[in-house]
Amino acid sequence: MKIAFYGSSLLSSYWNGAATYYRGLLRDLAGRGYAISFYEPDAFDRQQHRDMEAPDWARSIVYDATPEALRGVLEEAGYADIVVKASGVGVFDAELLQGIIEHSREDALKIFWDVDAAATLDEMRADDSHPVRRALPSLDMVLTYGGGPPVIDAYEGFGARRCVPVYNALDPTTHHPVGPDPAFAADLAFLGNRLPDREARVEEFFLRAAAALPERSFLIGGNGWESKAMPGNVRHLGHVYTHQHNAFNCTPLAVLNVARDSMANIGFSPATRVFEAAGAAACLITDAWEGIEQFLTPDAEVLVARDGQDVADHVAALTPERARAIGQAALRRVLAEHTYAHRGEQVDALFRAAVVRTEAVGPELARSAA
Structure with missing residues (x-):
């Protein structure tokens, strides 16, 4: 089956935390026989910060962020047999969602894949005319990369025929244990971009812990932190490329x-970093959120912290x-x-079951029965 996937970027993780999620899932689906075309706009300097060339397991199409180029890729x-619009492309999101509905074959599966479901749902609650709310009756299913029952x-409740979480995971071919790199030496390291809905929690769980342990060394990687006031024992790296993640995780x-x-x-939303760190056999400390036990066992496979003092206590007590x-x-x-x-x-099981249902009763009955 052919998949047309419209997302933020497959080739660059620059300001694009979903990159490794796309890569891991689509590489596996390609191995199961799917022919994948991935459409990404040339936007936000991502193409100038590529950390992967076009893979042999997907057809990569980078299009200009213009209305003319958008029309071309939507055609x-x-x-395709399966058409996917991911959330958070960053340009033409509403047009892309409406476009896949208008341009897809009637019998094609039409899917909205939400890589930030909590934020999308908040927007939908605040706006009755939100593009996703308007599109739900025309979509076969919504997939999310986290969120669980809520x-x-x-x-x-908003009218999706079906919603299924497909959680982040590990690609052991790209994230695995490696030798230490002195460039990433620290007692505790954090990797993440500076975002408005994360900054206060980084202040609490990372910077407060650093201030409580002035004799220990702390390392922060990611975009946007260069202007942030930090304790003297915190070192800032800037953007950390995907090929550096293993050493970043293995060294501290x-x-x-x-x-x-x-x-x-909302809980039940492990970040990609959780599985990347575990895949590198790193000792992971995570802030507390509901559902962590579904993925890693506290105190045995992960250390859980309620606040920055808990993080500091974990670091102080931790032996190699x-x-x-x-x-x-x-x-x-x-x-x-x-x-x-x-x-x-x-x-694969979700897609094949949906295709069989559509072939058996036709697209209209399949959607009305879903």
Whole structure:
């Protein structure tokens, strides 16, 4: 089957946290026989910060961020069996969503794939005319990369025929244990872009912990932090490319995950970084959020912190031996349950069941019965 996927970027993780999610899932689906075309706009300097060339497992189409180029790539939706519009493309989001509905074949599966469901749902609650709310009756399903029962209930309450979380996971071919790199030496490291709905939590869980442990070393990577006032024991790296993530995770004594406000509030939303760190056998400390046990066991496979003081206490008590034991336990867990092969199997089953249903009763009856 042919998939036309309209997303933010497959080729660049620059201001694009969904990149590794797209790569892991689509690479696995390609291995299952899907022919994938990925359409991404040339926007936000992402093409100037590529960390991957066009892969052999997907046809990569980079289009100019203009209305003319948009019309051209939308016309290609008509050749696909499955058409996906991801959230957060950043340019022409409303036009892309409406465009896949207008240009797709009647019998094609039409999917909205939400990589920031909590934020999208907040927007939908505030706006009766939100493009996603208007599009739901014409879509076969909504897939999300997190959220659990609260997100499912909310989307189906807005009229989605079906909503299924497809969680972040590990691609062990790209994220795995490596030797340490002195450039990333620290007692605790955090990687994440400076975003309005994350900054206060980074102040609490990372900077407060650093201030409480002036004799320990802290490292922060990601865009936007260069103008942020930080304690003297915090070193800022700037953008960390995907190929550096393994060393970034493997070198420090521990690494920190800090959820965005909306993700923490809704729960069941492990960031990509959680699985990347576990895949590198890093000792991970995460802020507390509902559902963590579904992915990693607290105190055995991950350390959970309620606030910055908890983070400081974990770092102060952590020995290299315990850090290694936690990291190795996390690696075993994610390899057994949370790889993109597991997620690809889930998505493949969803797609094939939907196609069989459509072929059996026709697209209109299939959608009305969903």
